[in-house]
Amino acid sequence: MHQLQSIERLSFNQITLDKWSLKEAVNGCLRAEIPWISVWRHKIEEIGLKESKKIIQDAGIKVSSICRGGMFPAATEQERQARIDDNRRAIDEAAELGTDVLVLVCGPAPNKDLVGARQMVEDGIAQIVPYAKERGVKLGIEPLHPMYAAERSVINTLAQANDIAENYHVDEVGVIVDVFHLWWDPDLYNQIARASGRILGYHVSDWIVPTPDLLMARGMMGDGVIDLRPIRLAVEQAGYNGPIEVEIFNQKVWNTPGDEVLAKMKERFIELV
Template sequence: MCKIDISRLSFNHMTAKKYDLYSLVDTCSHLGIRYVGMWRHKIAEVGLEQAANLLQAYGIRASSLCRGGMFPASNEEEFADHIDDNKRAIEEAAYIDAEVLVLVCGPAADKDLSKARYMVEKGIDALLPYARSCGIRLGIEPMHPVFASDRSVIVTMEQANDLIDKFNDEYLGLVLDTFHIWWDPKIDEQIRRAAGRILGFHVNDYPRVVDRSPLVAREMMGKGVIDIRRIRIAVESAGYMGPIEVEIFNDQLWNMPLSELLSYTKESFLQHV
């Protein structure tokens, strides 16, 4: 049956974005959830030191920190600013002992996707030595092509694998998210190719019809068209046995009381992941 173990569940903060880190960590702890996916702006609400203390006090691990990336820029100065910001993200990831810094690589500054993709490569090249010195691995998250205009010019696992091949550095890998990769005709071959480089795995579902802004169109596992278990097993076959983050941007879920949402998440995780 290949059932999933609840010990691998990580709850991404953005799935309950109205709540602060105190409530999140406390409620996760009560429900036996051992990992959370962290976001920089949610850490900033409580302060970095306090965030690290909270995790430690509750014995909860940060499965990832979101996000670094956003490399493309319209000029050299802006590009340098992006690199500086990424260095701060690496420092924060190290401070909270996150397993990986997620790279959402950024959109093009103009209409030139090739140039933007080149800047992503240049940005990763500039960051890797610092990431290594801080002990933080960088995980490229290929995003669904619907976000190519505003979030990431890296839209397929094949692109991410190609980039990782170029660097061949143990501090660079992929973060996979079912919403972003489920449609890809090369999903199986590229997950296999990513063996040993998968640094994170996010789950959520894709609606039968995207009738709203795609940013908030993600669904709870089981509510959409993705065969999530099949993908999870493929990801495990490629050697990834780490935490699995539930990351869902969805207005209805955002309006649920936290403990109810977390219980619903656990149940859906066990049934569909």
């Protein structure tokens, strides 16, 4: 199976070192010669969109995606509208920072009605597609692991994400394949094939054992049980050859000096992704 020959597709998802500001993250990538970054909105908020844009442009770094839009379901019409407004701002931020991918973490249910919440997700996406198109931004539905169904997203399989995405043109709505969320799914390879032409991002990390926590559960590639390479090859077979984001939520990684993390990330990326 073919190995990556360089880090030209490596994207640093900045949640991996949440202690770093956007400026620090960009500088870290420059030092490590990592060509891509995925930017989180709480980091943009810290300094404003204008300053964020300047940092990105001055550095000449490419932005693979903005994390995150979504969070559509809510108890009232007013709250749902507020979420739509926030998604429009996220679309603006993506456009301004020069990426055409907004990652959607679709949100949990406001009550016990999962079917209703999933409908709210579909309705919410329908509402923001025209604006995203206008601004040249594609919406990437990221299915989250089923253990996040109650607190983060009611979209928990790639099948669900494909079901929604297929209502739209491939230039409007696609899917994000994240190994941490999807590795367990017996239908994963079928659904990756089904997503051909619609994959807007590929995220890697690892599932560590024993799993210490629901959220801070990810490891550096190679530290866990996920067989990474076959998944990348399937994603490429389905037409995706864009940046590959490394996105790790892990307290030990957060506590490690940033440059060390980036050095190991590059090494493992070549060796294992």
